[in-house]
Amino acid sequence: MGSGNQIDSFPVYMATMGWLLLSFIGLIPSPVEGQQIPQFSQYTFNSLHINPAYAGYKVDPFVQASYRSQFMAFPGSPQTFSFSGDMASSDGTMGFGATLLSDRLGASAVQSILLTYAYKIKTGDRSYLGLGLSGGTSEYSIDGSRLLPDDLTDGTIPMERINLFTPNLNSGLFFHSENFFSGISMYNMVGRRSLENKDLALATHNFHYFFQIGGILDLNPQTSFKPSLLVREDFSGPTSFDINAMFLLNNSFWIGTSYRSSIDDRGNRNAVALLFDLLLSDSIRFGYTYDFNLTATNNYRNNSHEFSLGYYLGDKMLRARQNYKF
Numbered sequence: 430m431g432s433g434n435q436i437d438s439f440p441v442y443m444a445t446m447g448w449l450l451l452s453f454i455g456l457i458p459s460p461v462e463g464q465q466i467p468q469f470s471q472y473t474f475n476s477l478h479i480n481p482a483y484a485g486y487k488v489d490p491f492v493q494a495s496y497r498s499q500f501m502a503f504p505g506s507p508q509t510f511s512f513s514g515d516m517a518s519s520d521g522t523m524g525f526g527a528t529l530l531s532d533r534l535g536a537s538a539v540q541s542i543l544l545t546y547a548y549k550i551k552t553g554d555r556s557y558l559g560l561g562l563s564g565g566t567s568e569y570s571i572d573g574s575r576l577l578p579d580d581l582t583d584g585t586i587p588m589e590r591i592n593l594f595t596p597n598l599n600s601g602l603f604f605h606s607e608n609f610f611s612g613i614s615m616y617n618m619v620g621r622r623s624l625e626n627k628d629l630a631l632a633t634h635n636f637h638y639f640f641q642i643g644g645i646l647d648l649n650p651q652t653s654f655k656p657s658l659l660v661r662e663d664f665s666g667p668t669s670f671d672i673n674a675m676f677l678l679n680n681s682f683w684i685g686t687s688y689r690s691s692i693d694d695r696g697n698r699n700a701v702a703l704l705f706d707l708l709l710s711d712s713i714r715f716g717y718t719y720d721f722n723l724t725a726t727n728n729y730r731n732n733s734h735e736f737s738l739g740y741y742l743g744d745k746m747l748r749a750r751q752n753y754k755f
Contacts, residue, residue: 466616466637467509467532467539469497470687470702470718471737473657473673476755477513477526477545479639480614482561482603484547485517485524486755489743497735499720507534515545516743522549524559541567541597556606563599567620568592595620601639610657610755611642638662643673645754653677655685655754667691673704677754681708689720699723706737714739 469478475493476483492514499507515526526545532538547561570592601614616637643657659671668691675685683706690699700723706716720733 467497467511467530469495469509469511470704470720470735471495471706471716472659473655473675473685473687473704474683474706474714474716474737475513475739476603476612476641477515477528478511479616479641479659480561480601480603480612481526481543481545481563481599482547482559482601482612482614483524484515484526484545484559484561484563485521485549486559486603486605487515487741488517488521489741490514490516491739491741491743493737493739495735495737497733499733507532509533517549523547524549524561526563528563528565536572538570538572539567540570541565543597543599547603552604553606556604559601559603559605561601561603561614563597565597566594567597568594605755608646609644612640614639635663635665643755645677651679653754667693675704682706683716712741 467478472479475491476486492512495509495511495513497507497509510531511528513526513528515524517524524545524547526547528541528543528545530539530541530543532540543563543565545561545563547559550558550560552558570590572590573588596619598618598620599614599616600618601612603612604610616639617635621635638661640660640662641657643655646654646656648654653676655673655675655677657673657675659673661669669689670691671687671689673685673687675683677683683704685704687702687704688700689702700720702718702720704716704718706714708714716735716737716739718735720735
């Protein structure tokens with residue numbers, strides 16, 4: 430009943446995920462311009478930011494704060510902060526989560542709050558398929574006092590802070606077994622028209638799609654290897670992807686690298702990230718990522734940093750039965 434059922438059922442569930450993604454793409458019109466949603470490198474340790482179906486995967490209540498600063502020496506550089514938490518129900522069939530997100534770039538900012546729900550279906554002895562939804566609201570704003578216009582008489586440039594609110598809805602699927610995982614998700618499913626109907630366009634709120642796949646290979650009792658791939662698509666620019674290679678040492682320390690690039694972009698967005706994640710205790714984990722651009726021409730594009738601090742709130746005995754490598 431164990432591995433045989435997993436092998437037989439896996440193609441069915443992957444085919445279902447593929448058809449759902451194609452259906453999403455076919456039913457929803459492609460936007461003509463786009464703005465990437467906040468980017469994190471440490472989704473390799475917590476995929477809640479890119480897939481609501483991940484909620485409850487760690488079973489125990491888990492909270493995490495993350496901060497990312499890109500191009501630190503450049504005035505008005507992107508800064509992203511998030512605080513998230515998720516947990517599973519007592520029987521493990523449902524996941525619940527919440528996320529607070531703040532993303533700033535120059536005079537513009539996006540603040541979001543999301544609540545997440547996921548339902549987990551057992552597909553084999555040790556394999557599961559999660560179906561997730563997250564919903565909430567996002568505030569888009571521009572602080573006109575931080576702008577330095579060339580023409581002070583231009584009436585289209587705001588002189589003070591202005592803002593707009595839009596609803597937000599995201600969905601996803603997440604399949605995992607002991608040694609394999611894959612997920613599909615779609616973000617910004619609603620809310621685009623809320624911005625388009627306003628006289629002043631603060632931002633775009635376009636559809637974003639994520640596909641991830643990866644696995645874990647135990648090299649020896651002290652070392653595991655986790656390769657993975659993430660593809661991002663918004664149909665308004667080059668398709669971007671991450672190729673990740675992570676090693677788990679002594680079941681307590683992750684170290685690895687990520688190569689980020691895009692398709693049909695002539696190599697203008699190539700970057701490499703060095704990732705670390707340390708389990709400081711049974712309850713605390715700390716992560717750090719350093720990104721540098723391979724096509725950078727100055728230091729402004731060479732120094733992106735990301736920090737995360739996570740804490741498990743639940744029963745350590747329950748957590749010990751679970752695979753937390755994804």
